[in-house]
Amino acid sequence: MATASGSTRPATTFDISLTINGETREIAVAPWTTLLDLLRERLDLTGTKKGCDHGQCGACTVLVNGVRVNSCLTLAVMKDGAEITTVEGLAGLAHREGTNTLHPIQEAFVEHDAFQCGYCTPGQLCSSVGLMNEGHAKTRDEIREAMSGNICRCGAYTNIVDAIEEVMGAAR
Template sequence: MADAANQIPDRIPINLIVNGNRRTLDLVPWTTLLDALRDHLVLTGTKKGCDHGQCGACTVLVDGRRINSCLTLAVMKDGAEITTVEGIAKDGAMHPLQQAFIDHDAFQCGYCTPGQICSAAGLLAEGHAKDSDEIRELMSGNLCRCGAYPNIVAAIQQAMGQP
């Protein structure tokens, strides 16, 4: 007979602050943050691409840092502040990155765009990118199958205030 202290609970209560709103979820322990956002909170802007952390479509900000939500268990982020693409805009006004993506036509099919925007927001907050080469390097974890990379870099430069 198994020791009750060593059994995995059926569900675990998780508290998250998602896009400024406190949310409590009862999740099975193996639920990824991506699945918690999409399936339990119906925030479908964050995309499931490769489900292996290689494409960046699932990028969200956790406590201001960009992560691949498909590789992160929701229970690991209990109490964290999560920002998805739905939470990037403030008070009905687009985030400068969102406007820059429009201005530079930095999307084609749009599937990667939420992850690209969240990753770019993290990149701006980190303050490490100084030129287009550094932007490309620091955004290399976000893939675009349509090849809109030059436009994405231009959009990020615009949001950074670079010509």
């Protein structure tokens, strides 16, 4: 839709600022744009997956200010000023911590074969980092419960928990 000035920007947009994977971006968004659609369709960060689009599968999980959220249920305008980390940015978190490799959870997922088809993996990885940031899950049962919002249709749950447990143990 064109505005009166002849631009192709929708008539009703809001200018927001997001720091995405360490890079500050100034973006005009329509008020109904989800964070998921902004990331995938406008910013080409396609690692975050659109699964159910109803907040029930966890494939779209990203970190907002270090906290895991379902990006399909989050309006982008509500996160103005926030720091967003997608699966593409996890290695950047490790780099900021002094390494130049994958994030430890990414390495552990590879080591423990914690993915099969890989579709849920970006959401599982971001959720795992969020879970560790929260610091509440201490046991395998607590990890399983805290990760219950992330569905793996291939059934790699045991390996996912093994990977999280390893990284949590190394961090202690």
